[in-house]
Amino acid sequence: MGEIGLLGFGPDGWGLVLAKAGLMTLAVSVAAFLCGLVLGTLVAWARIGGNAVLRALAEAYTVTLRGVPDILVIYLFYFGGRQVVAAVGTALGFAGPFDISGFAAGMLAIGLISAAGQSEVLRGAYQAVPKGTIEAGRVCGMGRFTLFRRVIAPQAMVTALPGMGNQWQSVIKESALVSVTGLVETMRQVSVAAGTTQEHFLFYAAGAGIYLVITTLSDQLFRLAERRSLRGHPGTGTGA
Amino acid sequence: MDVTFLAGMFQSLLKGLPLTLNLWLLSLAGGGCLALLLNLMRQSRVGNAVAGAYVFVFRGTPLLIQIFMIYYGLAGFGVIRHSILWPFLREPYWCGLLALVLNDAAYTSEILRGGLRAVPRGTVEAGRVSGMGRIAILRRITLPLAIRQALPAYSNEIISMLKATALVSTITLMDITGIARAAISETWRAVEILLCAAVIYLALSIIVTRLCGWLERRLSPWHFGRTTP
Numbered sequence: 050m051g052e053i054g055l056l057g058f059g060p061d062g063w064g065l066v067l068a069k070a071g072l073m074t075l076a077v078s079v080a081a082f083l084c085g086l087v088l089g090t091l092v093a094w095a096r097i098g099g100n101a102v103l104r105a106l107a108e109a110y111t112v113t114l115r116g117v118p119d120i121l122v123i124y125l126f127y128f129g130g131r132q133v134v135a136a137v138g139t140a141l142g143f144a145g146p147f148d149i150s151g152f153a154a155g156m157l158a159i160g161l162i163s164a165a166g167q168s169e170v171l172r173g174a175y176q177a178v179p180k181g182t183i184e185a186g187r188v189c190g191m192g193r194f195t196l197f198r199r200v201i202a203p204q205a206m207v208t209a210l211p212g213m214g215n216q217w218q219s220v221i222k223e224s225a226l227v228s229v230t231g232l233v234e235t236m237r238q239v240s241v242a243a244g245t246t247q248e249h250f251l252f253y254a255a256g257a258g259i260y261l262v263i264t265t266l267s268d269q270l271f272r273l274a275e276r277r278s279l280r281g282h283p284g285t286g287t288g289a
Numbered sequence: 290m291d292v293t294f295l296a297g298m299f300q301s302l303l304k305g306l307p308l309t310l311n312l313w314l315l316s317l318a319g320g321g322c323l324a325l326l327l328n329l330m331r332q333s334r335v336g337n338a339v340a341g342a343y344v345f346v347f348r349g350t351p352l353l354i355q356i357f358m359i360y361y362g363l364a365g366f367g368v369i370r371h372s373i374l375w376p377f378l379r380e381p382y383w384c385g386l387l388a389l390v391l392n393d394a395a396y397t398s399e400i401l402r403g404g405l406r407a408v409p410r411g412t413v414e415a416g417r418v419s420g421m422g423r424i425a426i427l428r429r430i431t432l433p434l435a436i437r438q439a440l441p442a443y444s445n446e447i448i449s450m451l452k453a454t455a456l457v458s459t460i461t462l463m464d465i466t467g468i469a470r471a472a473i474s475e476t477w478r479a480v481e482i483l484l485c486a487a488v489i490y491l492a493l494s495i496i497v498t499r500l501c502g503w504l505e506r507r508l509s510p511w512h513f514g515r516t517t518p
Binding site (some may be wrong): 060099113115116117118119120124125128129131139167188221222223225226229236237238241243247248249250251253254256257260264265 | 313339345346349351352353354355357358361362363364365366433448451452454455456458459466468470474477479480483485486487491492494495498
């Protein structure tokens with residue numbers, strides 16, 4: 050059973066390192082998801098309330114990001130970002146070599162990809178808000194911001210939660226692709242460990258385990274949130 | 290922008306198109322068969338648990354780790370190295386294809402399950418009353434209805450698989466992304482090369498979206514306000 054010991058927290062164990070890498074996966078996923086939430090909201094807004102030009106731009110954005118492999122987008126940010134930074138740096142007279150952070154490139158790339166999906170979820174949720182409630186709010190003299198905060202958002206959030214949960218799951222799995230930039234998250238760390246110890250299957254299985262723990266726990270959290278958000282809605286039941 | 294460079298780049302990237310298409314179509318075909326099998330398994334209690342666990346593991350972990358597990362991990366087992374499968378599992382192509390098939394099966398089986406659940410019970414009973422066997426009911430009633438129901442979700446899965454094939458470039462395969470990656474390390478003109486590759490993938494995915502939309506309209510014309518296909 051010496052091989053299992055490699056996953057432990059002893060002096061020869063990779064346990065601590067893997068746990069740290071798991072946290073890094075979580076960190077880059079959360080950052081990317083929030084990035085995607087902000088951008089996705091803007092894109093959804095452009096598609097719902099924008100003029101023709103904005104709508105076309107937002108639609109082109111969604112189609113493009115959903116049709117291009119995620120790994121190309123990450124390469125584009127990583128290599129392209131380096132190209133830009135190097136060009137700017139040389140122009141300003143700094144001496145190279147230049148590099149950009151894998152965390153930033155990964156966060157932006159996955160955020161952009163996720164924004165395309167999140168905007169679709171948010172748009173669907175907005176469209177499911179009964180129009181009468183919006184009109185009622187307007188009649189009561191609510192401004193646009195109040196209307197959004199007190200009428201649209203509370204109702205849309207409930208509809209959007211399951212879809213947003215799916216988007217979050219995708220983000221976690223996409224975060225494994227950030228390993229190509231050299232950022233030491235789970236995928237990268239298990240590759241290094243597998244190469245060092247030559248126990249490839251063991252460490253990739255451990256990596257898969259880390260992802261399973263993260264996806265399962267966050268799935269439970271989203272379900273909890275879903276149940277809470279349905280409290281007081283007639284016909285949905287409270288314990289179901 | 291250097292037009293001759295871009296044109297040359299397009300030509301060399303297109304050399305990876307056959308491999309991308311090959312992996313894409315075969316993984317969809319293999320994944321589809323396996324998904325059907327997983328759904329048939331769900332009829333027994335043990336089978337249901339096995340299929341559930343399979344879907345849980347393959348949907349809960351990144352495809353990249355599945356590819357690496359098969360390509361690097363399986364070689365660690367003497368049993369596999371000495372089996373008749375080894376000539377296949379030694380090749381990055383077969384490992385990549387296997388990972389794609391297994392991954393696609395997990396997602397497709399869930400899509401198909403949703404479709405199967407939407408088949409009205411009465412139609413199956415009507416088939417049974419008319420004297421159809423189990424296979425005939427599956428072939429002539431359940432599957433056509435389920436597939437029609439599942440088509441919108443499945444068209445998303447088709448596009449995800451196109452995007453997923455790009456990951457096999459990490460195990461040395463020279464698909465479109467693999468060629469792009471090699472060209473970047475030769476020329477360091479990353480942005481131009483990656484945009485060229487993105488255009489090819491985008492064109493493919495737009496074609497698929499259109500085809501699926503057309504098929505959907507043809508299979509359920511009443512949803513689109515027409516009565517005859």
